[in-house]
Amino acid sequence: MAATETLTAERILEATEEVLRRYGPAKATVVDVARVLGVSHGSVYRHFRTKAALREAVTERWLEGTITELRPHAEGTGPADERLTGWLTALFALKRNKAGGDPELMATFQVLIGENSAVVDRHVEHLVDQIARILADGVREGVFAAVEGEEVVTTARAVFDATDRFHDPAHAADWSAPDIETAFAAVVALILRSLRRA
């Protein structure tokens, strides 16, 4: 039956993503989303209180994808220094490929990011947590120099901040520069030299 599957939040989110991809953040409307789903826009409002809430939910979905794909690197086995390198490299690659090389989609993503700083803050917290876990493991293994208590999170945050240029969408335009890989490797090397046991 080509007819009515039930209208779920999930289906609305998929449709919203499609509309955002196709028309961009400025022109994507709730009416468009409803049209894609073949329902009236009133029905969309039954599932999402406002257009802003709908866009926030899409943003959350997108960011959750990154967390999920990184978890294996955070939890993997092997020396902590190698895991950290792998994790940072994977994060860079994921952010870079998020749009599959499409700069318009990247721009769309950036707009949503800018609209939903609370969601982004939670996302960053998760990422810093993953780094902190790797650091703690490294200290236990004796690969990284000891850090005390709360300081692990501060240091994890510093690692995250120091690699900002390689994961913050604000810098996406630089990610096709020819020497970006070299710059990334140099920062990672700098960080690892700092963390490793003397």
Add this chain to the structure above:
Amino acid sequence: MAATETLTAERILEATEEVLRRYGPAKATVVDVARVLGVSHGSVYRHFRTKAALREAVTERWLEGTITELRPHAEGTGPADERLTGWLTALFALKRNKAGGDPELMATFQVLIGENSAVVDRHVEHLVDQIARILADGVREGVFAAVEGEEVVTTARAVFDATDRFHDPAHAADWSAPDIETAFAAVVALILRSLRRA
């Protein structure tokens, strides 16, 4: 004589800055600049080939100010690790205060930066040079671990990239966060731990 001082490139640049401050980057026109100077806009075009060239020159002036104010920190005496800390702190402070806490002026600055990436690239090269000089001094002093030849510039670039979040105007909005000082200190500590001789 309140009358005609000669019209110089310098006077035009000053007037352009004033117009940019007053009207912002979107509404600042060459006609406005000419009006401030009490001349016809044709006269402005005798000194700057296009509006873009005029704005580029203003951008260059603004950035040169930073370089000049940092030079003492780069050339100062004292242990290289302290000089590096001082230099990074000064850079952060300068960028933060560039607009004197005025977010509109900061936004204006960001627009000009975005329009003139070639100028910015040269600016960044100068800054990285200053870092490289401090690093080389540190190695000579025995404060920093030895690095070989070309690698000094790569490392200097890594230090610059790692502190990006604290000097790139793209992040200006974050610079009033309550824990920004802590984050900055943590990144600087991370970097210095990496550079210092074992």
Add this chain to the structure above:
DNA sequence: CCGATGACAGATTTCAATATCTGTCATTCA
């Protein structure tokens, strides 16, 4: 003679009328 002028063409921006969208809700329909 040489810098300054202002009229001009084409490009860009502004503004106000018009159309579309957001969010609500009384009503429909299964």
Add this chain to the structure above:
DNA sequence: TGAATGACAGATATTGAAATCTGTCATCGG
């Protein structure tokens, strides 16, 4: 009964005509 609808008011976006701006250049005046 509870999900879906579509008409509606106020907010936002689009559009095209009018105004302004950019960049040029023949002309002016000291």
